[in-house]
Amino acid sequence: MAAKYGLGIDYGGTKILGAVVDLATGQVIGSAKKRTSFADGSEELLERIISVGVGALKSASLKAKDLEGIGLGAAGQVDAKRGVLLGTPNLSQAVVDLPVAKRLADEFKVPATLANDVHVAALGEARFGAGVGAESFLCVFVGTGIGGAIVLRGKLMLGRDGTAGEIGHATVVAGGRLCGCGGAGHLEAYAARTAISRRLLGEMKRGRNSILSDLEPDLVNKDALRSDVTFRSGTLATAIEEKDALVIEAVREAGWYLGIGLASAVNIVNPDRIILGGGAIEALPLMVEVARETVRAEALPVPAKSADIVTAGLGDHSGVVGAAIIGAESGRK
Numbered sequence: 550m551a552a553k554y555g556l557g558i559d560y561g562g563t564k565i566l567g568a569v570v571d572l573a574t575g576q577v578i579g580s581a582k583k584r585t586s587f588a589d590g591s592e593e594l595l596e597r598i599i600s601v602g603v604g605a606l607k608s609a610s611l612k613a614k615d616l617e618g619i620g621l622g623a624a625g626q627v628d629a630k631r632g633v634l635l636g637t638p639n640l641s642q643a644v645v646d647l648p649v650a651k652r653l654a655d656e657f658k659v660p661a662t663l664a665n666d667v668h669v670a671a672l673g674e675a676r677f678g679a680g681v682g683a684e685s686f687l688c689v690f691v692g693t694g695i696g697g698a699i700v701l702r703g704k705l706m707l708g709r710d711g712t713a714g715e716i717g718h719a720t721v722v723a724g725g726r727l728c729g730c731g732g733a734g735h736l737e738a739y740a741a742r743t744a745i746s747r748r749l750l751g752e753m754k755r756g757r758n759s760i761l762s763d764l765e766p767d768l769v770n771k772d773a774l775r776s777d778v779t780f781r782s783g784t785l786a787t788a789i790e791e792k793d794a795l796v797i798e799a800v801r802e803a804g805w806y807l808g809i810g811l812a813s814a815v816n817i818v819n820p821d822r823i824i825l826g827g828g829a830i831e832a833l834p835l836m837v838e839v840a841r842e843t844v845r846a847e848a849l850p851v852p853a854k855s856a857d858i859v860t861a862g863l864g865d866h867s868g869v870v871g872a873a874i875i876g877a878e879s880g881r882k
């Protein structure tokens with residue numbers, strides 16, 4: 550039997566990654582990526598997404614007609630049923646009501662579907678990654694924002710409107726910091742890379758020293774409240790390696806808040822596993838370590854003991870593999 554392929558595209562906070570995936574093995578056959586631009590409007594974003602798709606096909610030496618389908622996972626508000634990207638508050642203010650699934654299907658002449666980026670990543674992890682063998686797990690991805698998904702008995706929980714699992718908007722400090730969604734005290738406002746960056750820039754403005762002024766001299770002079778002013782996870786990792794006290798303190802603090810949010814989720818869901826992924830998690834093991842200690846200390850003892858906290862098995866590829874799977878499934882409907 551000939552191999553079956555899907556094209557998965559992951560639209561995240563720093564980049565758009567596309568990959569052609571062998572659906573039987575989860576293997577990435579070819580890939581391409583582009584940086585995300587905060588200035589993009591709907592048409593510019595669509596162009597970038599299409600060019601990443603074309604690049605991934607080229608790198609796999611395949612044509613669109615070889616695909617079972619295309620899936621797009623997007624870090625934003627999505628109407629998965631209609632395939633419409635409603636808005637991307639953390640990525641670009643100018644993308645509104647983009648019927649991206651239809652536009653991709655028209656462009657590549659194969660079925661296409663849209664879903665929440667972490668829902669898609671959870672499917673990738675369930676099928677080929679750290680979720681294999683777990684009956685129920687939470688997937689939590691930390692990057693520019695924080696996304697989540699709940700898989701129970703092997704099934705992704707969507708909820709009535711498809712928003713289930715949004716742990717980034719769980720309240721960790723009642724009446725606390727303003728969140729990107731307009732709410733107050735949500736986990737994302739304390740533990741996402743944007744939140745860590747704001748905290749660091751604020752402390753540096755108030756006179757604390759950090760190696761970040763040498764690593765990113767341009768960034769530290771910018772307005773800390775602009776959502777696109779963030780330190781890359783790799784830069785934070787370098788600062789930790791250099792034993793920078795301020796960065797260590799800020800990352801530990803973010804890990805603690807992450808652990809507080811996860812502890813509540815563990816109490817409510819009682820999962821076998823928590824799978825942590827995303828750029829900040831991959832680059833900052835200190836954050837994972839502190840979150841793990843905090844869950845042990847703060848959640849109820851029985852579910853805390855059962856929940857293994859692990860990192861994503863597919864690394865950077867969870868999203869594209871999951872997206873390829875949903876794309877192919879939409880093609881079979």
Ligand SMILES: [Zn+2]
Pocket residue numbers: 717718728729730731732733735737
């Ligand atoms: Zn929020």
